[in-house]
Amino acid sequence: MLELKITDGVLGVRPPVTKPHPGFFFQVGEERFRKLVDDHYEKIRNSDIAFLFPVNDEEDFANAKKHAADFLIQICGGPDYFAQTRGEPRMVGRHAPFRIDEHGRRRWLEFYAELLPPLEAEGINPEYIQSFWDYLDIFSIWMINTPSH
């Protein structure tokens, strides 16, 4: 059973992160994986966290999607597209220009929580899906850089 719970995130606290099980990327496959990230960005586009993203420029938005997918594929043990095109991960630094608080992080995660159960229905091993969720849940805490109000 998938347990897609959101851990309480605290500004300035960076809990240890475990990478997703490599089986996740290899079972899902690159095409479906990119669709997952695409779907996530499309949910963002119509949400209260859209203001953080370049939603008014289609080219910038498409690039944002690509960079996010490239990174997640790489962290899942797939090809190192992100290293080739963007270089070092520097995730905290790359998110620094954007005001990410606990509310925004939760919204961002909730969209993945909606998109992951269908993968189980498509036959992906729930343990692999869980490992991907657990990675997002914890590593997203690192991206919080703004106090909630």
Ligand code: HEM
């Ligand atoms: C596990 C957590 C996360 C990962 C792995 C991740 C990954 C990424 C990656 C790889 C990029 C592109 C960086 C680049 O190439 O310059 C990016 C950009 C971005 N992320 Fe995240 N992210 C995470 C969490 C979040 C959260 C929680 C938010 C906000 C609620 C967020 C907001 C953004 C924004 C605003 C951008 C810039 C989009 C653009 O203009 O290109 N991210 N993220």
